[in-house]
Amino acid sequence: MVDRGKSLQDSLVKSKLLSEDQVKLAAQEGRKAGKSLIKSILEKNLVDENSLISFLEKEMDIPRVDLSSYLVDQKIVKLLPHVVADKYKVIPLFKVGDVLTIAMVDPFDIMALDEVRAKTKCDVEPMVASLRDIEQAINQYYGMAGTVADLVKNIGPEESTSRLRVKESVGDEAPITKLVNLLILRAVSEKASDIHIEPTTKEVRIRYRVDGIMHDVSSAPIYLHSAIITRIKVMSSMDIAESRVPQDGRFELKTAGKGVDMRVSSYPTIYGEAIVMRLLDKSSVQIGLEDLGFGEKNLQIFAELIKRPYGIVLVTGPTGSGKTTTLYATLNRIVDAEKNIMTIEDPVEYELYGVRQAQVNVKAGMEFAGALRSMLRQDPDVILVGEIRDSETAKVAIQAALTGHLVFSTLHTNDAAGALNRLVDMGVETFLVTSSVAATIAQRLVRTICPHCKISYEPPKELLDKFALGEGKGYQFYRGKGCKSCKNTGYRGRISIYEILVLDDNIRALVMKKAPTSEVKKAAIAAGMKVMREDGIEKVLKGQTTVEEVLRVTQLD
Numbered sequence: 208m209v210d211r212g213k214s215l216q217d218s219l220v221k222s223k224l225l226s227e228d229q230v231k232l233a234a235q236e237g238r239k240a241g242k243s244l245i246k247s248i249l250e251k252n253l254v255d256e257n258s259l260i261s262f263l264e265k266e267m268d269i270p271r272v273d274l275s276s277y278l279v280d281q282k283i284v285k286l287l288p289h290v291v292a293d294k295y296k297v298i299p300l301f302k303v304g305d306v307l308t309i310a311m312v313d314p315f316d317i318m319a320l321d322e323v324r325a326k327t328k329c330d331v332e333p334m335v336a337s338l339r340d341i342e343q344a345i346n347q348y349y350g351m352a353g354t355v356a357d358l359v360k361n362i363g364p365e366e367s368t369s370r371l372r373v374k375e376s377v378g379d380e381a382p383i384t385k386l387v388n389l390l391i392l393r394a395v396s397e398k399a400s401d402i403h404i405e406p407t408t409k410e411v412r413i414r415y416r417v418d419g420i421m422h423d424v425s426s427a428p429i430y431l432h433s434a435i436i437t438r439i440k441v442m443s444s445m446d447i448a449e450s451r452v453p454q455d456g457r458f459e460l461k462t463a464g465k466g467v468d469m470r471v472s473s474y475p476t477i478y479g480e481a482i483v484m485r486l487l488d489k490s491s492v493q494i495g496l497e498d499l500g501f502g503e504k505n506l507q508i509f510a511e512l513i514k515r516p517y518g519i520v521l522v523t524g525p526t527g528s529g530k531t532t533t534l535y536a537t538l539n540r541i542v543d544a545e546k547n548i549m550t551i552e553d554p555v556e557y558e559l560y561g562v563r564q565a566q567v568n569v570k571a572g573m574e575f576a577g578a579l580r581s582m583l584r585q586d587p588d589v590i591l592v593g594e595i596r597d598s599e600t601a602k603v604a605i606q607a608a609l610t611g612h613l614v615f616s617t618l619h620t621n622d623a624a625g626a627l628n629r630l631v632d633m634g635v636e637t638f639l640v641t642s643s644v645a646a647t648i649a650q651r652l653v654r655t656i657c658p659h660c661k662i663s664y665e666p667p668k669e670l671l672d673k674f675a676l677g678e679g680k681g682y683q684f685y686r687g688k689g690c691k692s693c694k695n696t697g698y699r700g701r702i703s704i705y706e707i708l709v710l711d712d713n714i715r716a717l718v719m720k721k722a723p724t725s726e727v728k729k730a731a732i733a734a735g736m737k738v739m740r741e742d743g744i745e746k747v748l749k750g751q752t753t754v755e756e757v758l759r760v761t762q763l764d
Contacts, residue, residue, distance in 0.1 A: 215244060215315055218266050229253050245313040249338070256337055263335045269314050272300065274340040275659045275692045279348055283307075286327045289349040295319035298336075298344045305329050310336040310344070346396045362386070362431060383434045386427075387442070391460065393424070394486060395467055397694075400527075401486065404439070406432045406479040418654045418701050419527060422694070436473070436480050443471040450480050457554075470554065487556050496536050499529070500703035502745055505737065508707050509648070513541055518645035519608045521595075523620040529652050529703050530617045531556055534591060537615060538562055547586055551578040552593035567593070575600040583607055592616040598634040605635060608643040623649040623708035623736070624728035627718050641715040647708045651739055651760040653752045654698035660690035666754045674744055674754060685750045702751060704742040704760070709734075 216234065219225045225233075225248070237247030249256060264271040279300060286307065287299045297311045297319060307329035311319060314333035323331050362382045390413060394402045399415035406412075411427040427435065440447045443456030456471045468487040473480050501509060512520055522530045535557055542548060542561040550559075553567035553575070563585075567574055575592060576599040582590060594617050595601045608614045620626045626647040630640050664686050676682060687697025708714070708731045717727050732738065743757035 215267070219262070222262055222266050224254055224258065224262050243313050243316045243318075245315060249312075260335050260337065263314065267314075270334045272310050272334045272336050274298065274310060274336050274344045275690075277344075278691055279344070281348070284348045286329070287323060288326060289345075291322055291326055292345050292349060295322065296338060296341045296345075297323060298341055298348065299327070300334065302329065306332055308332045308334060310334045310341060312336070312338050312341060343396070346392075383431070383438050386431075387435060387438045390425075391469070391484070391486075394484075395488075398700075399486060402482075402484040404435060404482040404484075406476065406481065408478060411435065417694075418696075418698055419652055420654075420696070432479055436482060439471060439482055439484070440473070443469065445471065445473065451475055455554075468556070470556070494532065494536050496540055499533060499536055500746070501705060502737070502742060505705050505707055505742070508646075508709065512646050512707075512709070513537055513613075515613055515645055517608055517611045517613055519604060519614045519616065519643050520645055521616055521618050521626050521647045523618045523623060523626045523647060523649045524651060525619065525621075527652070528650055529701075530650065531593075533648075533650060533703065534615050534617070535559060538589070538591060541589065546588045548589040548591070549582050549585060549587040550591035550593070551575055551582060552591070562591075576603050579603045579607065583610075583612070587612060589613045590615070594618070595630075595633075601630055601633050601635050602639075605639050605643040609639075618647075620649070622724075622728065622739070623647040623706050624724045624731060625649075627708075627714075627727060628721075628724050631718070631721060637719045637721060641710065641718050644710055646710065649706045649708075649739060650703050651743075652701040653704055653743060653746065653756045653760055654696075655700045655702050655751050656685055656753065657687035657690060657693035657697055657699040659692040659699075660687045660697065661685050661750070662688050670754050670758065673758065674740070676744070676754075682748055683750070684747065684754065686753045686755075697753075698756070702746065704739045704746065704757070706736060706739045706742065708736055 216230050219230050220227045230244075233247040233251060233253060234244050236251070237244050240247070242250070245259065248254060248259065260271055263269045277300065279298065283299050283302055286302070287297065287309075292298060295311065295316060295318075297309050300308045300310055302308070307323070307327050309323060309331060311333050312335070313319070314335055320331050320333065390402060394415050397415060397417055399417045400419075401416040403414040403416070403421070404411060405414070406429065408429075410429055411432045412423070413425045413427065414421050415424050416422075437447050440454075440456070443458045445454045445456040452475065454473045458469050458471070460467055460469065470485040470487060472483045472485075474483075496506060496509065522533055524530050538548060538559055542559070544561070548562045550562060550564045551567065552564060555564050555566045558564065565573075565578060567578065575594070575596065579590070579592060579600065580603055590607055590612050592600065592604055592614065595604060604614050604616055618626045618629055620629050624647070626649075627640060627644065630644070631637055662685065664684055666684055687693055687699070689695035689697050693699040711734055713730050713734065714727060717730055740757060740761040743752065743761060744754075746752050747754050747757055
């Protein structure tokens with residue numbers, strides 16, 4: 208039990224966590240705002256949350272709980288209404304007899320404890336946890352888990368059509384609106400990159416792509432398909448009367464204090480329209496080059512490349528390999544009041560401050576090549592071309608590089624060396640390739656080990672042999688054993704692995720004589736290029752990812 212005999216204010220001063228004046232000031236302002244002492248201290252940033260939790264645990268004898276590794280029974284969660292849990296930032300943990308143990312930010316919040324007692328009709332024993340962990344637990348147990356199924360159960364076939372109002376606002380309380388909003392909020396909380404809504408013969412299948420891997424999330428009766436699709440089309444300003452041809456749209460929402468852009472695509476299938484919603488987190492555009500996954504040597508090489516006054520830097524890799532994120536991070540690095548930076552993209556995924564961005568519009572006749580020509584008359588210093596898809600765009604981009612512009616673009620090739628031959632295959636003369644291309648960069652995304660369940664292990668010998676990591680070298684390997692935080696996958700988040708091919712005289716000579724990609728790659732390795740698999744193994748040895756994950760994404764290399 209919390210020792211009420213101990214004065215919280217006296218203990219804070221005695222422990223030297225805060226001065227007497229700081230405690231008095233926090234108490235006075237807390238009373239004025241109707242907030243507890245601990246919440247007032249945290250809001251004023253008088254002490255960091257972790258230090259305060261340690262104080263409560265050691266000095267006030269209040270147990271600390273790590274919610275990231277704690278699984279709560281849904282029956283216990285149902286004892287406390289969502290509105291109370293969210294208002295006071297409380298999560299019920301377990302019940303023994305008539306005593307309910309709860310986790311909360313402030314175990315001395317009398318109003319919160321009294322309301323929990325009144326709602327649950329139980330005596331209450333508090334434990335302390337961080338605000339972030341409690342909010343995530345509330346989202347998981349109240350806002351997300353099980354709620355989709357509950358909502359679906361409450362929407363019958365008649366209600367799904369009769370109560371759908373196509374002009375309702377996003378905040379409307381109609382059942383279909385609540386269902387779609389919940390699917391999006393859950394995707395944001397799980398850090399999904401895409402939401403897939405797919406009709407089948409008997410149901411609507413709902414899947415999320417998390418860290419590059421698809422996961423089944425839920426399903427809905429097939430009679431809800433039309434209503435769900437219509438709701439999403441209304442939100443993204445698409446034509447709800449047209450279901451026979453693909454459509455694209457987008458909308459923006461605010462959640463968890465940040466903006467998320469939703470890029471929506473519909474596609475007619477034999478069972479009806481399928482929808483894919485891509486989540487573009489605006490905060491991710493602020494990521495720095497150091498956070499992407501560049502090793503020390505590669506970062507140094509890349510930092511020098513982007514200082515060049517002219518030339519082309521090509522980033523290659525399959526769809527979803529993080530090329531756009533790398534290029535946006537690059538522009539953020541070099542953006543300057545002294546530079547005129549312009550882009551042509553398809554579509555504009557994130558808005559960059561200080562950069563003039565434009566989007567391809569095929570219907571209006573604005574495509575990459577034509578837009579690039581017009582862009583050159585706007586006196587740019589740096590140009591980003593979303594993708595080089597054809598010989599016309601390639602030739603204009605090369606002319607831009609040759610006339611004193613630094614050009615960034617992407618290509619779909621498997622490795623850095625292949626990008627050079629791809630340009631030649633597009634019809635670009637070899638002498639133009641060698642005189643304009645400064646470097647090609649290939650990348651992939653590998654999943655990183657979940658920090659909450661990370662353990663050491665010994666990979667199979669045959670796997671180590673593939674990477675020349677035989678026995679006796681004393682390496683330490685890690686993996687995630689699986690926990691609630693990572694949905695039992697062992698992975699949470701992703702990081703890039705790179706290979707950077709900088710053109711030298713030897714490589715230019717090989718391109719001029721149209722040598723095979725394999726020869727160009729060998730020459731680059733001889734000149735010091737680290738291939739993606741090597742970069743991946745470096746991250747394995749640093750404990751960031753696993754041998755299996757590196758093999759999965761580089762198995763064709």
